[in-house]
Amino acid sequence: MSSPAVPKPQEDYKLKDMKPQLGERWPHGGLRGGGGWISSERATSTYDLVQQMFYLYVRVEKAKDLPTNPVTGNCDPYVEVKMGNYKGKTQHFEKKSNPEWKQVFAFSKDKIQSSTLEVFVREREMVGRDDYLGKVTFDMNEVPTRVPPDSPLAPQWYRLEDRRGETKVKGEIMLAVWMGTQADEAFPEAWHSDAASVHGEGVFSIRSKVYVSPKLWYLRVNVIEAQDVEPDDRSQPPQAFVKVHVGNQMLKTKLCPTRTTNPLWNEDLIFVVAEPFEEQLVLTVENKITSAKDEIMGKIYLPLNIFERRLDHRPVHSRWFNLEKFGFGALEGDKRHEHKFSSRVHLRVSLEGAYHVLDESTMYVSDVRPTARQLWKNPIGILEVGILSAQGLLPMKTKDGRGTTDAYCVAKYGQKWVRTRTIIDSLSPKWNEQYTWEVYDPCTVITLGVFDNCHLGGHEKPGAGSGARNDSRIGKVRIRLSTLEMDRIYTNSYPLLVLQSSGLKKMGELQLAVRFTCLSLAHIIYLYGHPLLPKMHYLQPFTVNQLDSLRYQAMNIVAVRLGRAEPPLRKEVVEYMLDVDSHMWSMRRSKANFFRIVSLFSGVISMSRWLGEVCHWKNPVTSVLVHVLFFILICYPELILPTAFLYMFLIGIWNFRFRSRHPPHMDTKLSWAEAVHQDEMDEEFDTFPTSKAQDVVRMRYDRLRSVAGRIQTVVGDIATQGERFQALLSWRDPRATSLFLIFCLNAAVVLYVTPFRIIALLAGIVWLRHPKFRSKLPSVPSNFFRRLPSRADSML
Structure with missing residues (x-):
């Protein structure tokens, strides 16, 4: 193992406390802002954990x-909303005198530098012609x-005016103009003034959105048997197996151990599917002719919605x-399907909605609810x-010769994903968006x-380390809800x-306000004593390999559905x-897990060292006190368990x-990320299969x-020590087993006639x-145990 690099001066990787100016609570339970009052119900559930930002909505x-x-003789109109600079x-319509746009514009109040709002109605620009049709000024x-929760402001009809605003011209426009906050329903879909430089399809990628993961099910296909399957060469019975396709997933059974036209498998194949079901179950019965050649003896297509949904x-x-x-027709390449009713397959297929952790890693589960x-x-x-907001973000790409970042934040909990709006060209973006999840x-x-x-539709050049046309990673935060105090704002x-x-890098800081509100303390206490997952997970558990495969397939399904x-x-x-x-393999992660195990046993090791010091009288006072406690417990054995639990209570x-006063965060020392060797980091980020030179791969x-x-x-x-314990009674060493049996017989007699307190x-x-x-020499039991045989002698 290569030695770790010398640690460089590190940045501050710890959590920091903030004191932002969040929404204020007032005596009657409401939340004040923008000249209005938010109801008490809304104040306790939305937009009191963010700084209020005011917008002019049009x-x-x-x-x-x-x-x-x-x-x-036509009119190709569009609307231009102007607020200062x-x-x-809006989009323009061709040959339409009565267009409908239904579009909202939002101008940040902090950047408003004009006392008037102008709404122009124009016609599509053409060379040598005035496109002005009229305007409305506010x-x-x-x-x-x-x-x-005030009702939306009703739009009104306004007569268009000329350029000077003195006389009315032909035409009217329906508008609604108001001042509101980011809590407004129009906020997510609005065009924002701070993203005025984004055009075309990029406009849709900067809006805040809420996504819902598809409902995932296990598809359990129990392939039992088949009857009357016939190969092309009927002189030899087939060696059959079944191959099942569901979308991009493919599994197959083992070969039937006997060559027969009525093969038997009774094997389970597990898949992941998502509603609405878009794939079919495609099952083929095939004959293994050679190691490189298979023959299809029958096929069937089954829609997934015909199968039973099992809830228990x-x-x-x-x-x-x-x-x-x-079969083949008269002409070569002309395939026809002959329904052979004598050839059939016996299946037991079910959709299991037992639990919904398929798109998760077991370490970071965010949803333990059943699918159903x-x-x-x-x-x-x-x-x-x-x-x-975020502070101190690093430039991720270059634009017009300078570094810039267009940042957005994604939050995922349960089936609900949220995405904030993209803040254009800012290293300190302010989102101030609040979201709510139900906790089960x-x-x-x-x-x-x-x-x-x-x-965004521009000509940005991704910075080093980011793939072309891929959204670059800036950083990630995880918060475990059980570590939060209830009803406290963090x-x-x-x-x-x-x-x-190249190593560990701090990309900036993400500022959050988090609150976990308890609805039923009794229910939470009840959950701590019950299984994490539903009953079916424990009655029909999956293997580790099955779970890894299912999670990978589920991730692909979720990625495809959310990408649409x-x-x-x-x-x-x-x-x-x-x-x-x-x-994936990582030398750094392997080191981190090893030292986690060492840290786990550090308490036991410290206790054993302390007991060793007591036995060797390093501190006579402590040894005397331990002797006194020992004699008390021997005289009053009923105090042993109460003393142990009282000791744990006091600890x-x-x-x-x-x-901890803060929610736990990613620990760079625990992750072994601060002093990792350069080559080990390069290995961790290598592609699979590897793309490195042969000498690097060999090293x-x-x-x-x-x-x-x-x-x-x-x-x-470890295996040797366990096998030595087994050897005590297995007669691998007849003399050792005989000695141990004689000791056991004598010990049984002595323990029977001698009170336990004396022993x-x-x-x-x-x-x-x-x-x-x-004595400085090893004890007799230790010498006897070390001489016991293990099965290491039988290994090649």
Whole structure:
């Protein structure tokens, strides 16, 4: 194993406390802002965890009776909304005097530098012709304020004016203008003035959106048997197997051990499918002719919606399905399907909605609810997250010769994904968007990631390390709900850390406000004593290999479905949020897990050292006190268990002073990310299969063999100790087993006639005896155990 690099001066990777100016609560329970009052119900659920941002909203509904062009006799209108130096335009309509736009424009109040709002109605620009049709002007002092849950402001008809605003011209436009906050329903779909430079299809990729993961099901295909399957060469019975396709997933059974036309398998094949079901189950019965050649003896296509949805562990009825036999027509290449009703396959197929953790890693589960809504229970709490801002982001790409970042944030919890709007050209973006999730289990994790938007339709050049046309990773945050105190608002700045081939890098900080509100404390306490997953998961558990395969397939399904939304949540974002590469080999992660195990046993090691010091009388006062406690417990054995639990209670009360005041965050030292070797990081970010030169691969392979050899030795030592215990009674060493049996017989007689207190007292005195009465040689039991045989002698 290569030695770690010398640690460089590190940045601050710890959480920081913040004191942002969030929404204020007033005595009557409402939330004040923008000249209006938010109801108490809304104040406790939305937009009191973010800083209020005011916007001037302009809703352009439609126009009527617009004048036509005297030359063409048509009208191709569009609307231009102008606020100071900011201009927003609607789409134009061809040959339409009564267009309907239904579009909203939002201008940030902090950037308003004009006291008037102008709405122009223009015709599509043509060379040598004035495109002006009319305008409407608003005084900012007269614009009303509207705050939800007030009803939306009703649009009104306004007569168009000439350029000077003195006389009316032909045509009217329907508008609604108001001052509101980001809590307004129009906010997500509005055109924003701070994104005025984005045009075309890029406009859709900057809006905030809420996504819902597809409902995933296990498809369990139990292939039982087939009847009357015939190969082309009927002189020899087939050696049959079954291959099943569902979309891009393919599994096959083992070969039937006997050559027969009525093969038997009784084997389960598990797939992942999502509603609405778009794929079919394609099953083929094939004959293994040679190792490289298979022959199709029958095929069947089955829609998924015909299968039973199993909500519990009750058995599913099996069914026979007729196979479709392929044959050739008179002309070469002309295939026809002959329905051979004598050839059929026996299946038991079910859709299992037992639990919904397919798109998760087991370490970061955010949803433990069953897929089927019939099995859902009432929520136990509400999770509210205010995505405030980011600070100190690094430039991710270049634009006009300077570094820039177009950042947005994605949050994922349960089936609900949210995406904030993209803040254009800012290294300190402010989102101030708040989202809410229902919580069904406190032992779950919410994941938030920050990305750079590379799909704005411009000519940005991605920076080093980011793939072309892929949204670049800026960093990720995970928060486990069970570590949060209920009904407390956490306002922290989280460092955004990214591992790159060059090492650990801080990309900036993400500022969040988080609150976990309890709806039923009794229900939460009840959950801690019950299984994490539904009953079916434990009655019919999957193997580790099956779970890994199912999670990978589920991730692909989720990525494809979310990528078809508008704007799409792209595959690179979904993969990063779901830690799809967490199963890949990493020397750094292996070191981190090893030291986690060492840290886990550090308490036991410290306790054993302390007991060793007591036995060797390093501190006579402590040894005397331990002797006194030992004699008390021997005299009053009923105090042993109460003393142990009281001791743990006191330790827990003592540790309360040192409890964490912040939600746990990614620990760079625990992850072994600060002092990792450069080549090890390069290996972790290598492609699969590798793209490195042969000499580099050889060096890494030799290093891996060295590390695996050490692991192999440790595992072998553990196995040896276990086999020595087995050898006590297995008669591998007849003399050792005879001695042990004689000892057991004598011990049974002695323990029967001697009170247990005397035995415990003598054993304790021997164990705690003074060093003057100790020998430096190993004890008799230790010598006897080391001489026992193991099965290592039988290994090649």
